[in-house]
Amino acid sequence: MGNSIILVTITCSHLIEQPMYYILCHLSLMDLCYTSTVVPRLIRDLAPTRKNISYNECMTQLFTAHLLAGVEIFILVSMALDCYVAIVNPRHYIIIMNRKRCHVLIAMAWAVGF
Numbered sequence: 306m307g308n309s310i311i312l313v314t315i316t317c318s319h320l321i322e323q324p325m326y327y328i329l330c331h332l333s334l335m336d337l338c339y340t341s342t343v344v345p346r347l348i349r350d351l352a353p354t355r356k357n358i359s360y361n362e363c364m365t366q367l368f369t370a371h372l373l374a375g376v377e378i379f380i381l382v383s384m385a386l387d388c389y390v391a392i393v394n395p396r397h398y399i400i401i402m403n404r405k406r407c408h409v410l411i412a413m414a415w416a417v418g419f
Contacts, residue, residue, distance in 0.1 A: 308333040308340075324387050324402040326351045330409050339373040342366060359393030383410040 311333040320326040346366060350356045356367075392403050 308337040312337065323402075324407050325384070325391075327404075328384050328387060328410070329381060331414075332377065332384065333398075335373060335377045335380055339370070339377055342369045342373060372418055374418075376414050379414035379417050380401050381409070383407075383414060386410070 312330060315321055315326050315330040315333075321330060334383070346358070352379060387402055391398050
């Protein structure tokens, strides 16, 4: 619920134009996707006495969880880079962390996470 609120708040406001909030928006979306891969199966397995999962379902869930966790880690690295640039080089922050660079950072997070 919290990630959904963050996602809606940032996308509906003008804050999405700032690099930190753009990356935060992607982080909350990734966290929302990450938790939605594991939690439904967990809730489904809480009720019945027989808890079995096929090999293909298990590998799909494992691959998806690891992919999204890897992407989430690299989005956190992108946020750390954003903070580093803001602290070390505040005068050139707008030039260094432009929209194109943010898109590249998110695309690289997906590529490296995969």
